[in-house]
Amino acid sequence: MTVTLQIDGKEVKAREGMTILEAAKEAGVEIPKLCYHEKLKPYGACRICSVEVERKGRARIVASCGYPVEQGLVVRTRSPRIDRIRKTLIELIAPTTMVDGEVVGEIKKLAKEYGANIHRFESRFRAKPTRCILCGQCVRYCDEVIGEHAIGFVGRGIERRAVFFPEKAKACLTCQACFDLCPTGKIPSETDFVVFDGFSIDDYLAGEL
Amino acid sequence: MVSRTKSPKPTKVSTTVSKVIRNYQQDKDKLIQILLYLQSTLGWLSREVLTEVSEQLQVPITQVYQIASYYKAFSLMPRGRHIIKVCLGTACQVRGSPRLLDTISAMLNLKPCETSEDMRFTLETVNCLGCCAMGPVVVVDETYHTKPSPSDLRKLFESAK
Structure with a gap:
């Protein structure tokens, strides 16, 4: 079954069950994302892929990585409203990903594109700048694709x-698949590849993270 | 019987865990219940216990730790024989629980979330116990105490061995 929808004014044909993000990609429309990975189930954590969908004349904001395509849907991937949302999202995650007064990796590119003021929330930031935005790509890739469960989330909140x-x-020595996934580059820059000193469950239990 | 050369401790943990898991029909969905039960009988969840649960229940260790570290009901640190909870909820706060906490803290020489070296006491803070009319409330081993005076507290702590 195919459905026809409109993405940024273009008529796009998509297969039923696809997400807006996938349909847009096939149509050559790039939507920014931080937690999406094509081999993983949609996670919807970063919200950077938010788009405006219009149905029956009403527009609302949805995360395109998890929203299935529908017949006659009108999608806008760039609009003043969307750009403002993305800008704020980047500003909110900026303090965590600050290294030497500058945001790193994917966030740097996005901050530039959306004109985000990376220092906006700096003074009100009370958590530890861990360089991790909790996108979960490493954790989910290790679970869903590799099947080793060598990296996981612990704790809650900040x-x-x-x-x-x-x-x-042990498998990490030869795998290292998550190293390239990390949108901030924390994993490749902070692991010692062997015992994961400063990055392991033992460090967490010792209250050092 | 040659295979019984393992040190006695690991065998004990694995049998404790396997008994509990069997009581819960080896059901992965009952992970939280299993952890709660182990927490209440052992007092805390050690690395060894959680690894055992993960292996026997065939749930990834990452998932076991994600859950065990998420809920405040689980403790990943050893805890003392007596748990002292001081309520810092809004009502207790207004009725002077911060001062009460300082008093207890000084008496036991413990900061909140700390356990004494002799494993006798663990001092914890909680956010509301649902009995604001009794505030400020201190719970010592599941017994609720309303606005205890320093001498009440001294007696309580001395009787707790």
């Missing part, structure tokens, strides 16, 4: 961390 489990991480 204390939530992704940590390695050294006893499971």
